[in-house]
Amino acid sequence: MGRNAPLMKTIANLFSVQEVDHLRILLGSAGIEIFVPDEVTSTLLPHTFMTKAGIRVQVSEEDEALAREVIAEYRQQNADEEE
Numbered sequence: 001m002g003r004n005a006p007l008m009k010t011i012a013n014l015f016s017v018q019e020v021d022h023l024r025i026l027l028g029s030a031g032i033e034i035f036v037p038d039e040v041t042s043t044l045l046p047h048t049f050m051t052k053a054g055i056r057v058q059v060s061e062e063d064e065a066l067a068r069e070v071i072a073e074y075r076q077q078n079a080d081e082e083e
Helices: 015-027 038-042 046-051 061-083
Strands: 008-014 055-060
Touching: 008 015, 008 061, 015 038, 015 055, 015 061, 055 061
Parallel strands: none
Antiparallel strands: 008 055
16 A cells, blocks of 8 residues: 555455445445445455455545445334335
């Protein structure tokens, strides 16, 4: 990494490109940019990530707490809707 590159933190491991895209939109709406180091490989070889740790979704260290909060709120809203 370069001198000014932010430290990246993995906040999710997902098992499909569609889940990654959904999270990208969700976090993007909160002003959080994501980085997906496995993006190209997961598109070309999706079966590889279904049997391993999943597709890593990362955010800058400074956005980590907010990203986790946004994800938790989203999951809570979905859980409430399912009840």
